[in-house]
Amino acid sequence: MAMKGLRIRSYDEQMDRGGVIELERRCSVGPSDRVFHLFTDTLGDPIARIRNSPLFKMLVAELENELVGVIQGSIKTVTIQKASKDLSKVGYISGLRVSPLHRRKGIGMSLVNHLEQWFIDNQVNFAYMATEIDNEASVKLFVNKLGYMHFRTPAILINPVYQQSCHISTDVKIRKLRTEEAEYLYRNYICSADFFPSDIDKILQNKLSLGTWVAYDCADQSQTLFGQNGQVPNNWAMLSIWNSGKVFKLRIGKVPLSWFLYSKGFGLVDKVFPCFKMPALADFLDPFGFYFVYGLYCDGPQSGRLVQALFRFVHNMAAANSMDECKAIVTEVGGYDTWRLHIPHWKLLSCPEDLWCIKALKPEERNTIQEFTKTQPTSKTTKPLFVDPRDI
Numbered sequence: 001m002a003m004k005g006l007r008i009r010s011y012d013e014q015m016d017r018g019g020v021i022e023l024e025r026r027c028s029v030g031p032s033d034r035v036f037h038l039f040t041d042t043l044g045d046p047i048a049r050i051r052n053s054p055l056f057k058m059l060v061a062e063l064e065n066e067l068v069g070v071i072q073g074s075i076k077t078v079t080i081q082k083a084s085k086d087l088s089k090v091g092y093i094s095g096l097r098v099s100p101l102h103r104r105k106g107i108g109m110s111l112v113n114h115l116e117q118w119f120i121d122n123q124v125n126f127a128y129m130a131t132e133i134d135n136e137a138s139v140k141l142f143v144n145k146l147g148y149m150h151f152r153t154p155a156i157l158i159n160p161v162y163q164q165s166c167h168i169s170t171d172v173k174i175r176k177l178r179t180e181e182a183e184y185l186y187r188n189y190i191c192s193a194d195f196f197p198s199d200i201d202k203i204l205q206n207k208l209s210l211g212t213w214v215a216y217d218c219a220d221q222s223q224t225l226f227g228q229n230g231q232v233p234n235n236w237a238m239l240s241i242w243n244s245g246k247v248f249k250l251r252i253g254k255v256p257l258s259w260f261l262y263s264k265g266f267g268l269v270d271k272v273f274p275c276f277k278m279p280a281l282a283d284f285l286d287p288f289g290f291y292f293v294y295g296l297y298c299d300g301p302q303s304g305r306l307v308q309a310l311f312r313f314v315h316n317m318a319a320a321n322s323m324d325e326c327k328a329i330v331t332e333v334g335g336y337d338t339w340r341l342h343i344p345h346w347k348l349l350s351c352p353e354d355l356w357c358i359k360a361l362k363p364e365e366r367n368t369i370q371e372f373t374k375t376q377p378t379s380k381t382t383k384p385l386f387v388d389p390r391d392i
């Protein structure tokens with residue numbers, strides 16, 4: 001039942017900007033007992049994270065004229081293989097925050113209910129969201145109370161940017177693709193991945209998308225025909241980069257003693273091996289930008305090392321572009337994507353299990369959800385997942 005005096009309404013930039021920024025500042029994401037607290041800084045534009053989606057909405061919760069909660073939603077069309085149609089409209093829920101002083105009063109649930117209604121009004125087939133597996137409040141709210149079903153557990157892999165460049169083998173050729181070439185490859189090789197967006201061209205053309213690169217062996221003669229007439233090298237890999245730091249920054253809050261000592265250890269490494277230049281923990285206490293790697297794909301028995309070379313290339317690009325203040329390379333990969341093994345990352349910063357949950361908003365899609373969730377995911381049964389950089 002709706003709480004007395006609670007009002008859910010659309011975000012008004014002029015009226016609510018300050019209140020939402022203040023709320024974001026006070027709300028860390030995830031469980032309160034975690035090793036470190038992660039905060040987001042939306043650089044003065046709270047709606048910036050969803051602005052790049054085809055259709056978006058932000059709602060705020062007001063209690064006696066005080067802004068006590070916020071939620072964001074975006075709608076797009078994607079591939080969902082098991083759905084009633086090949087293309088489905090999906091609504092993504094993000095940025096749910098309730099003021100710590102007003103939790104457990106039903107405000108979070110009310111915000112989600114209102115956003116779901118907006119999805120339904122816009123003919124959305126499925127609502128979905130992602131949360132860390134150990135965020136008890138969020139998991140209980142969505143799964144236990146609101147009927148969302150867990151369907152995937154990809155990993156968020158984070159690697160810090162070192163001052164030193166990473167070595168890339170001279171046997172590997174890395175080439176930037178033109179946007180049309182990238183679109184061609186994505187539509188031909190990844191279009192069957194779950195959540196592949198129908199407007200991939202818009203993502204690739206977006207100013208936050210820094211480009212798409214392919215890697216292949218220099219010795220491979222077929223490389224000159226790359227992507228044309230359906231020809232690709234025997235081993236190849238591809239990825240695109242999204243400059244997330246231009247939309248929002250991350251910051252680590254509370255730091256426990258163990259982390260402090262860990263950081264001190266790195267300080268020692270720096271002194272002994274000055275050329276190594278490990279990032280210091282202090283670098284993550286100030287707001288930092290990051291590159292999000294999306295649309296990762298590889299093919300061929302030897303393509304793992306090409307994935308690794310591409311990630312080294314992204315790292316070197318981040319290290320060289322000091323203007324982007326990019327201190328981390330972030331990507332999200334399905335638990336069964338074999339190329340995950342070749343992606344450099346720091347376990348301490350990464351999230352091994354990001355829980356993706358889904359709910360059918362149309363009765364005819366309920367079977368789809370059952371299909372999604374009935375089989376235990378394995379490398380054979382699980383389709384690759386496309387993680388849209390606009391959802392990050």
Ligand SMILES: CC(C)(COP(=O)(O)OP(=O)(O)OC[C@H]1O[C@@H](n2cnc3c(N)ncnc32)[C@H](O)[C@@H]1OP(=O)(O)O)[C@@H](O)C(=O)NCCC(=O)NCCS
Binds near residue numbers: 031109138140142
């Ligand atoms: C997650 C969050 C939005 C929940 O907001 P809220 O207004 O307190 O949630 P509600 O009062 O609507 O809770 C509804 C149900 O969710 C579950 N729930 C909410 N918070 C919970 C908690 N801390 N522990 C266990 N269950 C919880 C309960 O089942 C609750 O029903 P109940 O109170 O009848 O038992 C809030 O804790 C928050 O802002 N957290 C920090 C930001 C964050 O992690 N956001 C989620 C990102 S996906």
